[in-house]
Amino acid sequence: MLDEKMLIARLIKGMRDGAIELPADVTSKLKDAYSKETGDIPKMQFKAILDNIKLAHDEGLPLCQDTGIQVFFIKAGYDFPYLNDIHKAIPVAIEKATMEIPLRPNTVDPFTGKNPKNNLGHNMPAVTVELVEGDSATIHILPKGGGSENMSALWMLTPTQGFKSLKKKVLEHIQFAAGKPCPPTILGIGVGGGADMAMKLAKKALLRPLDCTNSNEEIAAMEKEILDAVNELGVGPMGLGGKTTALAVNIEYTSRHPATFPTALVVQCWCNRRAIIKIDKNGVMT
Template sequence: MKKPLFKLDEQVYEGVHGELTESILNVKCIRLKPNNMLLTREEKSVITSEKIEDLAVKLLKLAVTELPPDVKNALKRAYEEETSEAGKTQLQAILENVEYAEKTRTPMCQDTGTIIFYIKAGVNAKGLDLFEEALRKATQRATREVPLRPNAVNPFTQKNSGDNTGRFIPFIHWKLVPGETIELTVFPKGGGSENVCTLGMLVPGEGVKGLKRFIVDAVVKAGSKPCPPNIIGVGVGGGADISMKLAKEALLRPLDQPNPDPEIAKLEKEIYEALNTIGIGPMGLGGKITVLGVNIEYAHRHPASYPAAVAFQCWAARRATARINPDGSVEFLTHKPI
């Protein structure tokens, strides 16, 4: 392999000499191609459209075929703890299905969801302008290659686009953070559990009591529909939109990470334990394990409002995250790379 070339003023340095020059003189050299040509803008930025697209396709494939370790562990524990026979058959089938999907790299569920991305973007990271288009292309490619079921339908013409893309879809949630790294998460969200998500503008005077009742009622009303055992994401405060956004973000938090605030963590545990005495059970066939976890996120609220959102996640809690470092290297945070 040819060594990279560094150009400072008219002097060209090779390989390690160039790196040393940069660090000793504390300057940035111009990178040259081996044939001494100047690099194009795209090449200078180590993050390219192709790189983002490839990574996103990989993450989509990983997400729909392999559950993250915290969800797998929670399902195994659920199987151990389940007491009803019907519930146990369901959890056993789920575990077999999960194992088989991972081994054969086929989607664990035929509903491969609406494709949602979350990006934590370092403000000094390069290539952020490339993401929108690259993620759209990745979604189309993954639909063909993985494959994913086409799930993007125009709500007015009822026409399915056939490739999982459409107006605002895939949806990208951006969050700016300090630094130069980019964290990319894919979150394919199934329709069955989405259909029972609920938002309530509660009575502020009732406080946490009202919130608890709202969560329990939402779970009872959902019954067997969201493919239990579920992860319950709760978002409180902020406003109608903010509470639902927080509820969805709560679903991204691994099950083995309670809320860092000990009081909220206690509430999460209390509601989790109470919901697992309600009796809906795996797939609604009756049993102990109705939820795998309860994750709560909150924002401060307006004195006159108490917005609360409950987001449901089916047991197939599919998500995959990777970090892109400033040098272009990629680390997979939830899965082993494929």
């Protein structure tokens, strides 16, 4: 059985880890980028980033003051018995986590600006459930900051232009975004489906560890081609110039209507926080 109190505690721990600890694959890329830079200013940016990661870990403080909107992606087996429990526990855990960690109260009414101060609100929390074969579940927590989210984009491209046009749009956009999304960034790109599916795939692409490429080799080659070109722009850490503008490009795709080429970009800051919780059919959480 899945104990309600333990589930809430585990979800809070997930949000705490998400706010405070950077995944090892991200830190490792940041260290590589630090060693590659030669200029004083970009070097100093990476030093501050790495010092901050250590300080946040040592003192148990949130890495960034923008602790984001708590975004949940749940992949659950058809025979997983606890979706209802998770659904009920998430808002309770968010409210408690806001007080305890603490998280910045980041959800405001879009029109009145009113802040309920608990990171909840109308149509919140942001939870996406995907059903798959099996009897266990994986919960990804992605605290998503505002500065990077502001640099998201959707383009309905001309199908005959395809990848060439996608690459051009991404390069133009990252040049325009400059220091605003807190580079070096991670670029989640979603292609195909409709406008909505492309956006969702782009955000989901951010869940993939930075040392994993797309399993399709042709797509992996596209990821590398875009990443190399983006880094040649020279935006650098914090837009102050330098060799590393993005740490990774992750593409996810699905089929498209022949008349469309939906392409979405979701930008993630260097502070690419993620946490994972796994629950099996007996309610055992890891």
